Amino acid sequence: PFRWQAEPDLPEPKVHEWIRTLEPSAAHDTDWSRIDAAILGVPLSRSSISASAASETPEEFRRAWRSFTPYNLEEDIDLTPLSVVDLGDVRQHVTDISRCHQSIREAAATMQRHHPSTLPILIGGDHSITAMSIMGIKDTRPEKSIGLLQLDTHFDLRSLEEFGPANGTPVRNLIESGSLRGSDVWNIGLHGFFNARSLRDYADRAGVNWITMKEARRIGLETAVHSALTQLEKKVDTIYLTVDMDVLDLACAPGTPAGAPGGMRTEELFEAVRIAGTHPRVRGMDIVCLDPRRDINQITIKTGVHVLLSFLTGFMQRDKA
Amino acid sequence: PFRWQAEPDLPEPKVHEWIRTLEPSAAHDTDWSRIDAAILGVPLSRSSISASAASETPEEFRRAWRSFTPYNLEEDIDLTPLSVVDLGDVRQHVTDISRCHQSIREAAATMQRHHPSTLPILIGGDHSITAMSIMGIKDTRPEKSIGLLQLDTHFDLRSLEEFGPANGTPVRNLIESGSLRGSDVWNIGLHGFFNARSLRDYADRAGVNWITMKEARRIGLETAVHSALTQLEKKVDTIYLTVDMDVLDLACAPGTPAGAPGGMRTEELFEAVRIAGTHPRVRGMDIVCLDPRRDINQITIKTGVHVLLSFLTGFMQRDKA
Amino acid sequence: PFRWQAEPDLPEPKVHEWIRTLEPSAAHDTDWSRIDAAILGVPLSRSSISASAASETPEEFRRAWRSFTPYNLEEDIDLTPLSVVDLGDVRQHVTDISRCHQSIREAAATMQRHHPSTLPILIGGDHSITAMSIMGIKDTRPEKSIGLLQLDTHFDLRSLEEFGPANGTPVRNLIESGSLRGSDVWNIGLHGFFNARSLRDYADRAGVNWITMKEARRIGLETAVHSALTQLEKKVDTIYLTVDMDVLDLACAPGTPAGAPGGMRTEELFEAVRIAGTHPRVRGMDIVCLDPRRDINQITIKTGVHVLLSFLTGFMQRDKA
Amino acid sequence: PFRWQAEPDLPEPKVHEWIRTLEPSAAHDTDWSRIDAAILGVPLSRSSISASAASETPEEFRRAWRSFTPYNLEEDIDLTPLSVVDLGDVRQHVTDISRCHQSIREAAATMQRHHPSTLPILIGGDHSITAMSIMGIKDTRPEKSIGLLQLDTHFDLRSLEEFGPANGTPVRNLIESGSLRGSDVWNIGLHGFFNARSLRDYADRAGVNWITMKEARRIGLETAVHSALTQLEKKVDTIYLTVDMDVLDLACAPGTPAGAPGGMRTEELFEAVRIAGTHPRVRGMDIVCLDPRRDINQITIKTGVHVLLSFLTGFMQRDKA
Amino acid sequence: PFRWQAEPDLPEPKVHEWIRTLEPSAAHDTDWSRIDAAILGVPLSRSSISASAASETPEEFRRAWRSFTPYNLEEDIDLTPLSVVDLGDVRQHVTDISRCHQSIREAAATMQRHHPSTLPILIGGDHSITAMSIMGIKDTRPEKSIGLLQLDTHFDLRSLEEFGPANGTPVRNLIESGSLRGSDVWNIGLHGFFNARSLRDYADRAGVNWITMKEARRIGLETAVHSALTQLEKKVDTIYLTVDMDVLDLACAPGTPAGAPGGMRTEELFEAVRIAGTHPRVRGMDIVCLDPRRDINQITIKTGVHVLLSFLTGFMQRDKA
Amino acid sequence: PFRWQAEPDLPEPKVHEWIRTLEPSAAHDTDWSRIDAAILGVPLSRSSISASAASETPEEFRRAWRSFTPYNLEEDIDLTPLSVVDLGDVRQHVTDISRCHQSIREAAATMQRHHPSTLPILIGGDHSITAMSIMGIKDTRPEKSIGLLQLDTHFDLRSLEEFGPANGTPVRNLIESGSLRGSDVWNIGLHGFFNARSLRDYADRAGVNWITMKEARRIGLETAVHSALTQLEKKVDTIYLTVDMDVLDLACAPGTPAGAPGGMRTEELFEAVRIAGTHPRVRGMDIVCLDPRRDINQITIKTGVHVLLSFLTGFMQRDKA
Ligand SMILES: [Ca+2]
Ligand SMILES: [Ca+2]
Ligand SMILES: [Ca+2]
Ligand SMILES: [Ca+2]
Ligand SMILES: [Ca+2]
Ligand SMILES: [Ca+2]
Ligand SMILES: [Ca+2]
Ligand SMILES: [Ca+2]
Ligand SMILES: [Ca+2]
Ligand SMILES: [Ca+2]
Ligand SMILES: [Ca+2]
Ligand SMILES: [Ca+2]
Structure with a gap:
């Protein structure tokens, strides 16, 4: 009889086979200590x-990562030993x-409380989620201090009174x-005419x-990231x-709501994120503010997935001693 | 000296010249009884x-109507006698x-209360605004009954509990x-596989x-509209x-969030709306649920403006005796 | 604790919940006589x-039908009693x-041989698959005659010698x-300048x-379909x-390789297909020759899914006595 | 040895093979009386x-007509007996x-003077060319009267003083x-809010x-065209x-500078043009005002070529007695 | 009562609030000496x-600069002290x-004659306007010599006889x-296969x-610009x-008529223009030859506005002693 | 009389005039030794x-190279002395x-056998053609060894058993x-997560x-190419x-089936290819795997033509002693 479509036998999984989907119903029977x-x-x-x-980005990520393999050729890092769900x-x-x-x-707090060894x-979603994510972590461990390494064109310091918890x-x-x-905030990548002077004053x-x-390029972006992490x-x-x-x-990532040249x-x-991962x-x-509807030929969504995998590459390279 | 750009002298205004912008500051000094x-x-x-x-539609309307004239050739109706702000x-x-x-x-209530002779x-905006608009009218005159003529592919009867006041x-x-x-609701234009059976049951x-x-085409769409209005x-x-x-x-209006073939x-x-206008x-x-970002060659936005002007054509033809 | 994303409780399934996925491994344990x-x-x-x-159409169908419900409002036909896999x-x-x-x-032959009561x-895929599908049916029951109702702009009678089993x-x-x-072939919908005269001669x-x-519109497309079926x-x-x-x-279905005005x-x-379904x-x-890459705003893919559901609507209306 | 690409042997030409290119150098040695x-x-x-x-339309026509055959199946008219250059x-x-x-x-005048039996x-090009084309014909035969059958959304009667010989x-x-x-002008197809009232007054x-x-649909578009021709x-x-x-x-022809719903x-x-051709x-x-850059999936350019071939179909059907 | 849309109170203007529109009627009552x-x-x-x-670029600039602030974060330059109309x-x-x-x-001549202290x-518009702009300046002050710093892929030295004053x-x-x-012409940025050899010979x-x-990158683009200005x-x-x-x-600016990789x-x-501004x-x-219709996701139009603001940043940094 | 469209007299050909089309019928009368x-x-x-x-790339190349001149300004290389057909x-x-x-x-073999002095x-076409091209060369001169310089994101070492001679x-x-x-294979340009680890193992x-x-950028891409050629x-x-x-x-070449950030x-x-040409x-x-249908504003197709001309620039610079 005819054969239905089947995945060819491969010696190794693709990204969508390596990242396991964890159903809520199975969460309790899972040994989270082994999930990286x-x-x-x-x-x-x-x-x-x-x-x-x-809001459509999570689903688009799941589709797009089917065309990636969990092996970084340039770093010679195989991600498959990592357990990612x-x-x-x-x-x-x-x-x-x-x-x-x-x-x-609550999701962030729950993760922090019950599965602290899982990163x-x-x-996202838009950038408002970052505030919620960090607050959730803080809710769980209020005595611990948190620092933020932000890669952004913007300060994200606009008036709460006016906008509420927006992006x-x-x-x-x-x-x-x-x-x-x-x-305890380090923002790298700000540029151009996209932050009002008053926001810069607030930042200072x-x-x-x-x-x-401009400064990051002068000193080297890698140096900038290392310096922020060291501080x-x-x-x-x-x-x-x-x-x-x-x-x-903007030409590298046409699919964002506020992209700029x-x-x-x-x-x-990719390199900045990899370094942070280490x-x-x-x-x-x-990863936020990626709008798939504005994207062109999946440039931005593929780049977003690559950011995720670059971070995990750094994570693999991390000295866990 | 050189001349700056100037509108050529025309015997008649274009739509953006005919529809006057009324600044909030001038609202009090306006004789609203003369505004149609x-x-x-x-x-x-x-x-x-x-x-x-x-949310971008109002601004796109204002740009798009610059390419329309306030004269309906097919009906031989000149809209300029109408005062529209x-x-x-x-x-x-x-x-x-x-x-x-x-x-x-509040906007709808204010209009109803202070400027009842102005239509x-x-x-929009999305369809959630219709509920607010009618509630505002109702707030002002709770003793008066309101009927709704809805042209839609959908019933818009989904669960309030689940979605809240959504579109x-x-x-x-x-x-x-x-x-x-x-x-007191008449919905014309429902079709296809886009309303769950339970919603139809709720409607009934x-x-x-x-x-x-299909039914509207069988009896004639004009007949359907007249019949609804008569009822x-x-x-x-x-x-x-x-x-x-x-x-x-969908091929006639690609720029909507839930368009369907x-x-x-x-x-x-256009004809249905003109009749309603009379x-x-x-x-x-x-006019709601027009998404300019999904639009192609301005098909939908131009159609939206045409709907507005078709309604006003009917309004001009209205027997005001 | 926080809740992961969950489908809201609904009294009825959506299309992707109603059409069950049947894994090859489960095929043997299935009672096919109950699959329509x-x-x-x-x-x-x-x-x-x-x-x-x-080739990307099957996967796009599966994504697109998530936005359809298995209830045809215009025909008041609920498809959920049908068992579709x-x-x-x-x-x-x-x-x-x-x-x-x-x-x-082989797939078509296997279906015909082992699951003859399942339609x-x-x-598709391109139109070459139709020849294979019918040959498979014929392989299984060579003594039975098969007729073809084809809705197409083209005869699909080009030279086998030159093209082989192409679309x-x-x-x-x-x-x-x-x-x-x-x-035993009836082709409805041919038009324009897209079939060489020699192909028409071959057809005759x-x-x-x-x-x-043009002829179908003169006599009524429904009449044309009924007539073909009756013959x-x-x-x-x-x-x-x-x-x-x-x-x-072409304006109704921009996403095909050889679309024509x-x-x-x-x-x-939709109506032609529904009638055939009865x-x-x-x-x-x-359903063939739908190219999702050429599509615009999903017009063609949504139309394709609608064709499928319209056919099944007719199937539900079929007199099974 | 290997064969380079060759057109397959066909019993009949395609449109680009049937329409012969006439180089300027060969114009004098051509028997124009045999060119239709x-x-x-x-x-x-x-x-x-x-x-x-x-301005890019002529070249796009030449590319697009490669996908048409010179045979109108609906009218059963083979265009190949016509000599078209x-x-x-x-x-x-x-x-x-x-x-x-x-x-x-000058081109129009030359054609009229030297090759009067060739249509x-x-x-185009934009609509300004029509004035030049007719003036060229008139230059050659000033004593003969010319009538215009115009299919257009617009009167094209705007001020010469202001615009000059524009579209x-x-x-x-x-x-x-x-x-x-x-x-002696008949314009069919005007609609909507795209002609200022003063232009209509000028027309009258x-x-x-x-x-x-609206009127054309009421009486039947074919009737309207026949009536104009008869007058x-x-x-x-x-x-x-x-x-x-x-x-x-606009949804049928997205590729025009001033398309309207x-x-x-x-x-x-197609039918109107075919009738005119007879x-x-x-x-x-x-054929004018087709902008290929605004086109989508070649809808408009294919439609334009179809208009050309529909006209020639009528021309073939013309009673030449 | 409800509030109409209002700009939120901000300590500083946005670009469209900072750049004042000067109506022709107000031109005479303006103190131009204070306009930079x-x-x-x-x-x-x-x-x-x-x-x-x-031709649509000026209007698109006015729309696009609404999303820019008049503050260059990288240079820490606040543009608002500049008076720009x-x-x-x-x-x-x-x-x-x-x-x-x-x-x-005439516009350029008038500006030069009556408002010489205003830059x-x-x-644009296409590149033909540069010739007119400089000729207007020259008309006013024929005794003064003018030099041109041109950033372009092309020499713009094609035959006047053949093309006239084209781009x-x-x-x-x-x-x-x-x-x-x-x-007195310096052209920086020429590259590739887009200038005929005869044009280069003419240039020499x-x-x-x-x-x-290639040369600019070898010596550093900033050096190239400084060198041209010094000469x-x-x-x-x-x-x-x-x-x-x-x-x-071309990937950085898809919206031009003759873009090239x-x-x-x-x-x-941005840096070249800023330096020139100083x-x-x-x-x-x-700024010329930006075609918004070819643009994608506003990449080119945003880049054009950024060029304008980068130039003004240099202007602010200019030593005005 | 009016003049038909004519190319203006230029002192030099454009690319489409310089590259001569050689019809199969003329192949035998051609002195191939003079064709470079x-x-x-x-x-x-x-x-x-x-x-x-x-598959549409060859035809798109022929259209796109009309906008290129056969003169590389940056290298001051005039290609017209080359004979290219x-x-x-x-x-x-x-x-x-x-x-x-x-x-x-067979085409490659024929070229090698009969016209060995013509490069x-x-x-393409997809990358499967490279195997055929090299096999054809090998067929003709089996005793000669061939090396491959491949610029690619991928190894192209997937299983023949599973895919056959695919891209x-x-x-x-x-x-x-x-x-x-x-x-004897050198692949330069591999990156990211697009090659399974098992393929890399196979390669090794x-x-x-x-x-x-990453490595090529570290040592300099030019060095990498020179090094591969030297080996x-x-x-x-x-x-x-x-x-x-x-x-x-991917942002530089959106028009490929498997583009990656x-x-x-x-x-x-361009520089890598020029060096190889020398x-x-x-x-x-x-040149393979360029998909014009995915292209945006001809970025990729223009880049492809530029690659061809860059290679020929190197070829002109080649020391032919
Ligand atoms: Ca942000
Ligand atoms: Ca941001
Ligand atoms: Ca609705
Ligand atoms: Ca709706
Ligand atoms: Ca077919
Ligand atoms: Ca077909
Ligand atoms: Ca016209
Ligand atoms: Ca018109
Ligand atoms: Ca230029
Ligand atoms: Ca240029
Ligand atoms: Ca490859
Ligand atoms: Ca590849």
């Missing part, structure tokens, strides 16, 4: 200032944004809620550390990495 | 079930949807809040009147017309 | 004369087209291989029955329905 | 009011529009230059005959047909 | 060799290109009209100075900067 | 793993891929068929030499250059 990282989709973008379909999406509400945010915060990776305000939200100190008053693209490790217990895809040059190059971002104190990360 | 219709942009689409940029947009909040909705409701036309629930919202009776239990595309005029004080752009066939033709919609009891209308 | 219809993806388009990504894709080879075709033929629905030759292939008689010599779009039921044991998506007007309207096709002797069908 | 129709590309669109790439493009200047126009006028078909003014240009009388004062889409044949020696592609509904359907236009006094035609 | 720079839209692209919608568009004719050009020339910035000829036009000397004979992309300041009174957007790599990077252009003798500039 | 290079289109992409329209396309079959491959192999340049297997095909040794076992993007010239008689367009970063920059590729032992080359 867990991916949580956060399909929320109604909190975005401008219209965004970033996909937890699916955090449930979101259609019209109650605060309920959405609460769910994200959470959130796939333009997460860092301000974190500072003003006491979840972290301004001086709050002690936020920042390195523009942070002296001051905080946990470092959280947040990658706003609009840090990339003059940004980071793709290979620069640092043992980086214990959470997210 | 007022356009209110409602840039809200974060209450949409699927990601939508319908553009009030700008109802202010929306970034992360608090209930505050957005409240503003719309309000809302340019899938406005009619249910209106019925369950007592703003109108199910039997609630007494909602509905005519599918409604016997039962309600005020008729509100809502046009969900997704009632159109098998829908209404463009010229059918009915003296139609005292409010809106 | 089985969907087989046929991801083959390297046999297309012009470059085509029709998705068998996945027939395995295709990358560089050996004859092996691909052999697999399709097979093939989702331009399936009907010629079937006639010349003796799988069916030319006089072979006795192929054909009705152009066929007198002459053949089994009728096979094949829908080439390029029968649609002047074709069928969407709602005409005929008890129609025991196989396919 | 001659195609002239007119790659001019810098005279378009809004930016347009209609492609004369290439009328040379255009980059910055001197009046020189461009003069070349077109000229101009492929918005050709009919006014013809009337005011005395090339034809307003009463000038005696221009016009039938809107014109009583009054003029020669009828010139001009097809502005924007007469089509609510226009003619594709099959309606009239023996129609001795010139053009 | 004036923007003039030049919506002319019918003089482009290939079809171009560069938008004068609107130079009026253009539809069919008389020489009249268009004359208006531009004019022209937003391929402005530099030749300037040289042959005696408006400037070939040796005329003494035009040029630095290819020019020795020889001319006024330096005019012209930025042809096609100097950018292998060009300048976005950040290189030079006190640069007293005029333009 | 011959272009062969290979319109085959049905052997591509994923759907690809690379376009032989048209190798004939391909619709459904028999092995016959397609055989034709390509063959194949324009994922050409290098394996060549090694396993004994056409060349693994150690087979002795394939490879340099990743190869010691070991093989003939070097064949194959350029898989997906070696480019993190790849080579456009100008890097090496006297490079006696064959091809």
